[in-house]
Amino acid sequence: MANTSQRADTLFVGGRVFTGTADAPVDAAVAVADGKIIAVGDETGIRSLADAATEVVDLAGGLLVPGFQDAHVHPAVAGVQMLGCDLSEERTIDGYLAAVARYAEKHPASPWIRGGGWSMDIFPGGTPTRAMLDAVVPDRPVMLTNRDGHGAWANTRALETSGVDRDTPDPVDGRIEREADGTPAGTLQEGAVDLVARHMPIATADEAHAGLLAAQEHLFSLGVTSWQDAMIGVFPGNPDNYGVYLRAAEEGSLRARVVGALWWDRERGLEQVPELEERRRTGRVGRFSATSVKIMQDGIAENFTAGMLEPYLDGCGCATANSGLSFIEPALLTEAVCALDAKGFQVHFHALGDRAVREVLDALAAAREANGANDNRHHLAHLQVVHPDDIARFADLGAAANIQALWAAHEPQMDELTIPFLGPERAALQYPFGDLQRAGTRLVAGSDWSVSSPNPLWGIHVAVNRIVPVEAPNAPGEPEPCAPFFPEQALTLAQALTAYTAGSAWANHQDDITGTIEPGKCADLVVLDRDPFAHPSLEIAETRVLRTYIDGELVFAANG
Secondary structure: OOOOOOOOOEEEEOOEEOOOOOOOOEEOEEEEEOOEEEEEEOHHHHHOOOOOOOEEEEOOOOEEEEOEEEEEEOHHHHHHHHHOEEOOOOOOHHHHHHHHHHHHHHOOOOOOEEEEEEOHHHOHHHOOOHHHHHOOOOOOOEEEEEOOOOEEEEOHHHHHHOOOOOOOOOOOOEEEEEOOOOOEEEEEEEHHHHHHHOOOOOOOHHHHHHHHHHHHHHHHHOOEEEEEEEEEOOOOOOOOHHHHHHHHHHHOOOOOEEEEEEEOOOOOOHHHHHHHHHHHHHOEEOOEEEEEEEEEOOOOOOOOOOOOOOOOEOOOOOEOOOOOOOOOOHHHHHHHHHHHHHOOOEEEEEEOOHHHHHHHHHHHHHHHHHHOOOOOOOEEEEOOEOOHHHHHHHHHHOOEEEEOHHHOOOOHHHHHHOHHHHOHHHHOOEOOHHHHHHOOOOEEEOOOOOOOOOOHHHHHHHHHHOOOOOOOOOOOOOOOOOOOOOHHHOOOHHHHHHHHHHHHHHHOOOOOOOOOOOOOOEOOEEEEOOOHHHOOHHHHHHOOEEEEEEOOEEEEEOOO
């Protein structure tokens, strides 16, 4: 307990505290004043800091933890989806179509039906068709992005309006799924999405602002107090979210601490670096700091665009000619990373396949050789397949592993659309969190919402158990739990919780003020309804957030 005579505004008593400085919770109480933690210690001593005006929060046997920090998330996009035609709560084709029909009926004046949240595993082959949408909305264009943001579902009117037909070639960074005669079937992959999206009206500034604030409230309800938006730029159907964040930051409605990762335009080269520098200069307002750059090096395994060292397999288990995509040619990637690193940018990579991971690590090695070691804190997100030879390189290069733990489990998209096309040997290399941890890699954690749930406790549950909680939208829905997904790669509860708190605080350059519960740090705190360390690990996902605080101010309280 810190020596202090300062009177507390708030006390947290009657439970345990995960400070983030040890591997287990401690029996302690916490005092907060003027937005800072002023003391952590025994309850008797902490209570001595109270006066008549002090609020005393009874943890009632629960756990106090540092505010969760999401190191890879898309709230501005997710919020617009929440307020549009949102399919994320549905789990059947009929449910999707009914939701689209309801939205179209409620919005008869909307020239386009926009939204998203569908999951590939619901559809045969992972590819929905235009005919399905035509059956419910034949007279207006419809375009719906899938939950991972790497594809879209369009109806016939949307394709016709956009001039996309059998003679339209696939873009170099994407694919149009086609019917037997070459006619677009209705699913657009990766860069092909833009063939339709550029003709679609985008959300207005007010709609985007409302979406960001709705997303912020949702994240607060899950205990998330800080995040890194992994794509600051233009997203299909959305305006440039750089301005959306600046507006919220300037008016004070952005209460979370947010780092923005400025989008690297893969169709351009080094000439965009000065523009990114200018965006960084003007993008530090209030609680928003646009100090990172996002480079997407590959796609996703489910649509065979993740960059792999060896070819994908076909349905019969034979090698194909396709090894996925490298969105940026490796030599240019190296030049870009060296230039950004020299300018003091953090680089936040999308690297999902083992070839993409290696290309990124090679670029970081070149940057270190050119510029020397620094504190830019680069990190690689997703890391679905990592070659064993590259595991130790993360720590050697000071690169963090940004994990999306909720994906590391058996569920339909994994079992039906991924493992058969990777093969058993390569499938066993997926999401090697345990190996990375044992090799000394710093782990940070994110959700990739709206791709998957932003609930940190669900992510922690999977990181520890390698099983999807039954409450999660991507749960297999079987009467008995699935087998753990390569359980040797599981993390301990303390390791997973640290990744979602102190780890992500480090990635956001906020570890000096947040991420742990220590005197002098900001009182970004979360009250959990139970101590998950005291319960079986398979019950982690049952834990609920009761209260969320930022700078000692209550931003969320559960009802009842």
